[in-house]
Amino acid sequence: MSPKDGTVAGTGEFRLIEAVTAGRKQPESTLLGPGDDAAVVATPDGRTVVSTDVLVQGVHFRLDWSSAEQVGRKAVAVNLTDIAAMGARPTSVLMGFACPPDTETALVTELTQGMWAEADRAGVGIVGGDMVRADQIVISVTALGDLGGREPVKRSGARPGDVVAICGRLGWAAAGLAVLGRGFRSPVSVVNAQRCPEPDYEAGIRAADGGATSMIDVSDGLLSDLGHIAAASGVGIDVRTADLDVSSRLTEVGTALGADPLKWVLTGGEDHAFAATFPSFADLPEGWTEIGVVTMPDSGVTVDGKRYGHSNGWEHWR
Numbered sequence: 001m002s003p004k005d006g007t008v009a010g011t012g013e014f015r016l017i018e019a020v021t022a023g024r025k026q027p028e029s030t031l032l033g034p035g036d037d038a039a040v041v042a043t044p045d046g047r048t049v050v051s052t053d054v055l056v057q058g059v060h061f062r063l064d065w066s067s068a069e070q071v072g073r074k075a076v077a078v079n080l081t082d083i084a085a086m087g088a089r090p091t092s093v094l095m096g097f098a099c100p101p102d103t104e105t106a107l108v109t110e111l112t113q114g115m116w117a118e119a120d121r122a123g124v125g126i127v128g129g130d131m132v133r134a135d136q137i138v139i140s141v142t143a144l145g146d147l148g149g150r151e152p153v154k155r156s157g158a159r160p161g162d163v164v165a166i167c168g169r170l171g172w173a174a175a176g177l178a179v180l181g182r183g184f185r186s187p188v189s190v191v192n193a194q195r196c197p198e199p200d201y202e203a204g205i206r207a208a209d210g211g212a213t214s215m216i217d218v219s220d221g222l223l224s225d226l227g228h229i230a231a232a233s234g235v236g237i238d239v240r241t242a243d244l245d246v247s248s249r250l251t252e253v254g255t256a257l258g259a260d261p262l263k264w265v266l267t268g269g270e271d272h273a274f275a276a277t278f279p280s281f282a283d284l285p286e287g288w289t290e291i292g293v294v295t296m297p298d299s300g301v302t303v304d305g306k307r308y309g310h311s312n313g314w315e316h317w318r
Contacts, residue, residue, distance in 0.1 A: 006104055006105055006106065007101065007102050007103060007104060007105060008099060008101060008102075008103050008104075008105055008108060008131075009101035009102065010105070011105045013131055016105065016108060016131060017034070017131060019105070019109055020108065020109060020112040021033075021034040021035075021126075024116055024125075024126070025120070025125070026125035026127070027091070027092075027123055027124060027125050028042070029041055029042045029044075029091045029092060029124075029125070029146070030042075030092060030125040030127050032127075033125060033126075033127050033128070034126070034127065034128050034129075038128065039092070039094070039127035039128040041091060041092050041127060041144060042091075043146065044146055044148070045146050045147045045148055045149060047146075047147055048144055048145070048146070049083050049086050049088040049144065049145035049146070049147060049152065050142065050143070050144055050145075051079055051082035051083055051142070051143050051145075052079070052140065052141070052142045052143075053075075053078050053079045053082070053140070053141055054138065054139070054140045055071070055074070055075050055078070055138070055139045055140075055141075056136065056137075056138050057136045057137040057138070058136065061074065063107075063137075065180050065194075065195065066195040066196070067110070067114075067195075068107045068108075068110035068111040068114065069110050069111065069113055069114035069117070070114060070192075070195040070196040071111055071114065071139070072110070072111040072112055072113065072114025072115040072116075072117075072118070072139075073114040073115065073117060073118040073196045074114075074118075074195070074196045074197060075095075075111075075114075075115060075139045075141050076093055076114075076115050076118040076119055076122070076141055076143075077118050077196070077197050077198075077199055077272060078141075078197070078219065078270075078272060079093060079141045079142070079143035080093070080118075080122050080124065080143050080145075080199070080201055081197075081199045081201070081204075081217040081219070081272040081274070082143065082217050083143050083144070083145035083204075084145075084199070084201045084202075084203060084204030084205070084217070084274070085153070085204050085215050085216055085217040085274055086145065086147075086152045086153055086154075086204065086215070087147065087150050087151075087152055087153035087204050087205060087207065087208030087212070087215065088145035088146055088147045088148070088150070088152070088204070088205075089145055089146050089147075089148055089201075089205060090122050090123070090124045090143055090144070090145045090201060091124055091125075091144050091145055091146050092124050092125050092126070092127045092143075092144045093115075093119060093124060093125075093126050093127070093141050093142065093143045093144070094126070094127060094128050094129045094141070094142045094144075095112075095115060095126055095128075095129035095130075095139070095140070095141055096129055096130050096131075096132075096138075096139070096140035096141070096142075097111075097112075097129065097130070097131045097132075097137075097138075097139055097140075098131070098132045098133065098134035098136075098137065098138040098139075099131075099133070099134060099136075099137045099138075100133070100134065100135060100136065100137075101133055103137065111139075114196075115141075122201045123201075124143075148205075150205075150208050150209070153204070153207065153208050153212050153213075153214065153215040153276070154214060154215075154232070155214050155215075155216055155228055155229045155232035155233065156214065156232040156233050157212075157213040157214040157233060157277070158213055158214040158229050158230070158233035158235050158237070158277040158294045159213060159233070159235065159277075159294060160235055160236075160294050160295060160296060160297065161279075161280050161293070161294060162213055162214075162277040162278060162279060162280060162293070162294040163277065163278050163279075163280055163282075163284075163290050163292070163293055163294075164226065164237055164239065164275065164276075164277055164290070164291055164292035164293060164294060165275070165276055165277070165278060165284055165288040165289055165290045165291060166218070166222070166273055166274065166275050166276075166288070166289055166291055167200060167203040167206075167207070167273060167274045167276075167285075167287045167288045167289070168199060168200060168203065168218070168271060168272070168273025168274055168287075169193075169245070169247070169271055169273060170218065170222055170244070170245075170264075170265045170266075170268065170271050170273055171246070171247075171250050171261060171262075171264035171265035171266075171268045171271070172189075172190055172193035172194075172247075172250065172264075172268075172271055173193045173194045173197065173268060173269065173270035173271045174194075174221075174264040174267070174268020174269065174270070174271075175190045175193070175194075175250050175253045175254070175259075175261065175264050175268070176190045176191045176192070176193045176194025176195065177194045177268075177270075178253070178257055178259060178264075179191055179194075179253060179257070180194060182257060187249065187252075187253065189249065190249060190250070190253055193271065194270065197270065197271060197272040199272045199273070199274075200274075200287060203274050203285075203287055203288070204274060206285035206286060206287065206288070207274065207276045207278075207285055207288065209285070210278065210282060210283070210284065210285035210288075211278055211279055211282045212276040212277065212278055213276075213277045213278060213279065214229050214232070214233055214276060214277045215274060215275070215276035215277075216228055216229055216274070216275050216276070217272055217273075217274060218269070218271060218272065218273045218274065218275050219269050219270060219272055220269045221266070221267040221268055221269045222239070222265065222266050222267065222268075222275065223239070223266050223267055223301050223303070223308055224267065224269070225275060226239065226275055226292075226301050227300070227301045229275070229277065230299075230300060230301055233277075233294075234297050234298055235294050235295065235296070235297055235298070235299070236294070236295035236296050236297070236298065236299025236300055236301070236302065237277075237292060237293070237294055237295065237300075237301045237302070238292050238293055238295050238301075238302045238303070238304070238305060239266070239291055239292040239301070239302070239303050239304070240291060240292050240293075240304060241262060241266075241303060241304055243289070243290060243291045243292070244262070244265050244266075244291055245265075245289070246261050246262055246265055250264060250265070266303065266308065267308075276288070277294055
């Protein structure tokens, strides 16, 4: 057997692209999918919401912790939540993929199967991309979305007196990372939260239609991401811990690891829940829970009225 058999080098670029794109379904918004120099997608609103994320092996994922399918799903999910956080509906994604030549072809096809599965869950298509050689696996996904006539919900719209609300669970991915870091693989529900988020892509649209004044995808930690809203809006935000859901499962894991589950909820990233602010008189949309209030201008983010005594969340190069 040749050393290249079963690897991307042996398969070749164009046969690999054919293997990961052939027979895949596309939504109606895809007018021309993979196969030409560029894709063509419909933009009914006349505006396109665009976001890009890069996942690097060893930094954002580990293949000894996650399956290739889970990595693929995560790569798509983390991008689509950025689109949803603008109050837009995701429509399509483009994929950039780099890997060493001795990477097994089966790993690439499994990874792209995960990407297609998550795209299908969100009702979007993978419309194109590129594959190149690199020293390690790198995945870049660009996501597109349609506002459907809405104004984008930006980070800069929060005003004093607004309520702060979240949609989605918090702290689970951080707890899963702590479990994996200790060499364990259970509880599976917690570990899988780190391996692959399960965002509610309709949450952002419900928030936009419900009058959200600002919104963000919680990727780096609740306090850190609320800090982005506070800075962009020139306001303060106070989080009430009594209104946060610290699940019994997180408490169990925290007890077993000697960790504070509330810290995971406040500062743990990668759950890809949503945080938003709403006028105080607004009825919160389905699935959204009030957790705090927007306070005086330029007063930062506080927890129960006080500065939080730990790091607020993830930051690259720190």
